[in-house]
Amino acid sequence: MNLADRNGEMNLSSVAQTLIQSSDLGTDIAEAIKVYSDSLRTERRRIAEEKGATISTKLTFPTILLILPALMVIILGPALINLLERMK
Numbered sequence: 001m002n003l004a005d006r007n008g009e010m011n012l013s014s015v016a017q018t019l020i021q022s023s024d025l026g027t028d029i030a031e032a033i034k035v036y037s038d039s040l041r042t043e044r045r046r047i048a049e050e051k052g053a054t055i056s057t058k059l060t061f062p063t064i065l066l067i068l069p070a071l072m073v074i075i076l077g078p079a080l081i082n083l084l085e086r087m088k
Contacts, residue, residue, distance in 0.1 A: 011040065 004013035015036065023034040 004016040007013075015033075018032050018036050019029060022029045
């Protein structure tokens with residue numbers, strides 16, 4: 001438990017508590033760690049899915065402000081040059 005206290009990481013503290021509880025109750029430590037790692041994996045996947053869901057809204061404004069003007073110059077540039085040449 002001292003390792004978790006020194007480190008300050010919540011997950012490490014939970015692992016230490018799981019090991020202590022498993023040892024105190026006399027249950028299989030390997031099974032307790034397996035169940036705990038499955039729950040951590042599920043939690044990480046949920047957090048990653050939440051971040052992935054919000055990224056599209058975060059990318060909308062940079063796309064509009066940076067890519068769209070460059071695309072307009074590429075598309076409309078030749079047409080404007082052609083229009084200016086015809087007006088001469």
